[in-house]
Amino acid sequence: MTKKNKREKDAIDDIVDQLDLNGVTQDELFGADGLVKALTARILNKALEAEMDNHLGYRKHSSAGDLSGNNRNGYSTKKVLTQDQETAIRVPRDRNGSFEPAIVPKHEKRLPIFNEQIIALYSSGMTVRDIQAHLQEIYGVEVSPELISRVTDSILDEVREWRNRPLSPIYPIVYLDALRVNSRESGKNQNKALYIALGINMEGHKEVLGFYLSENEGARFWMGVLTDLKNRGVDDIFIACMDGLTGFPDAVKAVFPQTRIQLCIVHMVRNSTKFVSYKDLKAVCRDLKKIYTASTEEEALLGLDDFGKTWNGKYAMIQKSWESHWDDLNEFFSYPEEIRKVIYTTNAIESLNFSLRKVTKNRAAFPTDESIYKIMYLAIHKASKKWTMPIRNWGVALNQFSIMFEGRVKL
Numbered sequence: 435m436t437k438k439n440k441r442e443k444d445a446i447d448d449i450v451d452q453l454d455l456n457g458v459t460q461d462e463l464f465g466a467d468g469l470v471k472a473l474t475a476r477i478l479n480k481a482l483e484a485e486m487d488n489h490l491g492y493r494k495h496s497s498a499g500d501l502s503g504n505n506r507n508g509y510s511t512k513k514v515l516t517q518d519q520e521t522a523i524r525v526p527r528d529r530n531g532s533f534e535p536a537i538v539p540k541h542e543k544r545l546p547i548f549n550e551q552i553i554a555l556y557s558s559g560m561t562v563r564d565i566q567a568h569l570q571e572i573y574g575v576e577v578s579p580e581l582i583s584r585v586t587d588s589i590l591d592e593v594r595e596w597r598n599r600p601l602s603p604i605y606p607i608v609y610l611d612a613l614r615v616n617s618r619e620s621g622k623n624q625n626k627a628l629y630i631a632l633g634i635n636m637e638g639h640k641e642v643l644g645f646y647l648s649e650n651e652g653a654r655f656w657m658g659v660l661t662d663l664k665n666r667g668v669d670d671i672f673i674a675c676m677d678g679l680t681g682f683p684d685a686v687k688a689v690f691p692q693t694r695i696q697l698c699i700v701h702m703v704r705n706s707t708k709f710v711s712y713k714d715l716k717a718v719c720r721d722l723k724k725i726y727t728a729s730t731e732e733e734a735l736l737g738l739d740d741f742g743k744t745w746n747g748k749y750a751m752i753q754k755s756w757e758s759h760w761d762d763l764n765e766f767f768s769y770p771e772e773i774r775k776v777i778y779t780t781n782a783i784e785s786l787n788f789s790l791r792k793v794t795k796n797r798a799a800f801p802t803d804e805s806i807y808k809i810m811y812l813a814i815h816k817a818s819k820k821w822t823m824p825i826r827n828w829g830v831a832l833n834q835f836s837i838m839f840e841g842r843v844k845l
Contacts, residue, residue, distance in 0.1 A: 478514075478523045482535055486526040489533050504530045514538055552577075552585045556812065561797060586808055593811045601643055603669040604844060605633035606835055607776060608643070609783035610659075610676045610686075612651045613790065615806055616799035623799050627651035628790075628810065629659050632783045633671075638824030638832070640782060642814050643668070647803055653681030660689040672839050673765065673777050677701040683762050692842075696765040696777045699726045700784070706752045718745060718752070725756070731767040769838065772831040789817045 483494065486506065492498035499505050509524040525535060534540060555565045562579045569577050609632045617624050627650060631643040643663055648655045656679075671693045674686045683695040703722055710718050721741045728734035742753035756763065766774045793813045800806045825831070836843040 475521045475523055478521065478538065482523070482526055482538065485535050486528070486533060490528065504528050504532070552582055553589065553812065556582070556586050556809065587804075589808060589811070590804060593807050596811060597644055597807075598666070601633075601663060601667045602635055603667055604636055604672075604842070605641075605643070605668060605670075606636065606672045606832070606843075607634040608632070608663075608671045608674050610656065610674060610682075611783045611787065613787050615647075615794055616797070617647075617803055617806060618799045618801050619803050624649060626803075626806075627655075628806065629655065630783060630786065630790075631659060631663060632786060634776070634782075634825060636832070638828030640786075640818070640821045640825075642786070642818065645807075645810055645814070647806060651679065653679060653685040656682060657685040657688055660686060664689055670842055672835060672842065675777055675783075678705065678759055678762075694765050695762045697759055697762045699763070702726075702756065702759065702763065706749075706755060710749060710752075714748065718749070721745070722752075726763075728767075731764050734764070734767065770834050772827045773834055773838075775827075776825055776831060786814070786817060789813055 487493050490499060490502065490504060490506070492502065494506065505528065507527045507529045509526055511522060511524055513520050513522050523538065525538065527533065552565060552569075555568060556562075560568065562582045565582050566577055566579060610630075611632075612627045612629045614625055615628050617626050627648050629646040629648065629651070631645075633641050633643045635641050644659070644666075646655075646659050646662070671686075671690050673694050673696055674690070675696045675698060676682050676686075678697050678701060686693055686695060703719065703726075706722060707715055707718055721737075721744060725734050725737040725741060728737055738753060738756055742750075746753060766777050769777070790810060790813050793809055794800075800809070832843065
């Protein structure tokens with residue numbers, strides 16, 4: 435703690451110690467005319483006076499202002515919304531009308547901290563109506579839906595900047611997936627695909643590279659997503675993990691020819707068991723597990739043959755599906771255990787998708803595509819704060835990548 439911060443803390447402690455709060459009720463502290471509200475107004479007023487001192491270059495009542503060419507000119511009063519209450523303050527004026535307060539800007543009736551409160555509630559998945567009701571119930575503050583929309587719209591420039599930011603040249607692993615969201619863009623409900631690219635960077639940390647909206651999920655649009663990543667600086671992806679969408683691997687290869695493909699095992703198992711009867715489900719999943727947990731590809735293929743002998747009489751399409759996708763399923767058998775655990779499934783992006791679905795579940799449909807971008811950006815930003823540690827055993831995996839992808843790992 436710096437000396438300045440310590441002095442400020444000691445001063446605050448002295449002020450609090452001087453307050454006699456014995457017998458003070460909650461209403462007297464936090465009510466409409468309570469102590470907290472009065473202190474907030476006093477502090478804001480004092481801060482505004484300090485801003486005016488700095489603007490004029492001299493303190494109030496100082497003779498230095500006699501020939502300065504600009505003087506104080508009374509006050510205007512207004513009510514402002516802080517984080518949790520409405521407070522009346524006195525804003526000093528100068529004769530030249532050149533004073534522009536920073537802590538409570540002109541024409542602004544909300545402090546930045548109040549805007550941050552709205553954005554925090556919005557990022558948690560609350561709708562505009564939910565936020566309006568929450569502020570009214572908890573703080574007794576009436577806020578219009580239009581104001582809430584304006585506050586949340588203030589981050590759109592930040593969203594655009596983030597979506598167009600430069601990316602690192604190399605991502606050893608990139609997960610590609612899509613989830614469905616409802617939009618009322620153009621006045622009608624549309625079920626749209628939100629495409630998400632999640633990368634593992636050279637330090638082993640997860641990083642959302644971008645997200646994109648389209649009316650349908652298709653390989654052609656995925657090619658556009660990958661082209662955008664390339665245009666923003668990505669030169670090389672070692673392994674791309676994805677679901678079994680037709681044409682998806684070809685779309686990746688068209689933009690990143692050297693990238694190897696790994697289809698998500700979890701997606702394959704889900705698709706394989708989609709039409710399996712409940713009484714057979716546990717046994718089918720057990721026999722499929724023998725395939726994808728095999729030590730070698732040869733052992734996995736023997737497991738697939740055994741699976742067919744057991745289940746082809748009932749579910750012949752399962753073995754055929756695994757065989758038709760095998761060239762994009764078998765990639766992880768080429769790697770040691772440390773890398774297999776990372777590319778084995780798209781669990782990393784599934785976990786992210788779970789966080790994103792939490793903020794969409796309360797909405798039947800978003801009013802615009804921009805509202806989808808806002809909430810998704812905020813949800814991603816919130817989720818990424820937890821990504822403080824690299825992938826487990828990443829150092830070992832990176833050393834093995836340097837062997838498997840000789841000449842492409844640049845430390």
